[in-house]
Amino acid sequence: MKTHNFYQKEEKELISINITPLIDIVFLLLVFFMLATSFIQKSTIEVNLSSGKTVEIENQKNSVVLILNKKGQIYLNKKLINISNIRNEITNIIEKNPKHKILIKSHKKIAVQKVIRLIEEVRLAGTDNIKLINLEK
Numbered sequence: 001m002k003t004h005n006f007y008q009k010e011e012k013e014l015i016s017i018n019i020t021p022l023i024d025i026v027f028l029l030l031v032f033f034m035l036a037t038s039f040i041q042k043s044t045i046e047v048n049l050s051s052g053k054t055v056e057i058e059n060q061k062n063s064v065v066l067i068l069n070k071k072g073q074i075y076l077n078k079k080l081i082n083i084s085n086i087r088n089e090i091t092n093i094i095e096k097n098p099k100h101k102i103l104i105k106s107h108k109k110i111a112v113q114k115v116i117r118l119i120e121e122v123r124l125a126g127t128d129n130i131k132l133i134n135l136e137k
Contacts, residue, residue, distance in 0.1 A: 062099055064090070067135070068106040068118055083121060090125035098127075105133045 066086070067075040074081050076089055093100055102122050106115050115132070122130055 062097065063101045063103050064093055066102065066104045066118065066122070068104065068110055068114060069135070070107040070109060072110065072114060074118065083117065086118070086121045087125045090122055090127065094126050100127070100129070102127060102130045103133055104130060105135050107135045 065075075065077055067078075069075070074083055074086065076086065081089060090102065104115070104118060104122070106118075119130060119132075
C-alpha cells in the first residue's frame with residue numbers, strides 16, 4: 001500500500017526577475033523625455049543696481065529722461081508720450097547724437113512688466129546706454 005506524505009517539503013523554485021526589458025523601458029523613457037523637453041534659452045537683461053541712494057547726472061545735455069509714473073503714464077523729457085511712439089522718438093534723438101544716455105525713472109510700485117516693456121522699446125530704438133532710477137515721489 002502506498003502512503004502519501006502530505007508533509008513532504010516541496011522543492012522551491014528560485015524566482016528571478018529578468019531586468020533586461022526593464023532597462024530597455026527605462027532607456028526609452030529617458031530618450032522620450034530628453035526629446036520632449038524644450039531647450040529654449042530665455043533672454044535676460046543685465047541690471048547693475050547702484051548702492052547709493054541718489055544718482056548724479058553728469059551731463060544733463062546728453063541725457064534723455066523717461067519717467068514712468070505711478071499711474072503708468074510715460075513722459076519723455078517732461079512731455080507725455082504713448083509707449084508705441086517711444087521707439088520713433090528715441091531713434092530720432094539717437095540719430096542726432098549717439099552718445100545720449102537714456103535715464104528711465106520709474107515709480108517703485110509700478111509693475112515690473114511695464115518697466116521691462118519700456119526698456120525693450122528703448123533697446124529696439126538702437127541703444128543699450130540705459131540707466132534705471134527710482135522715483136522718490
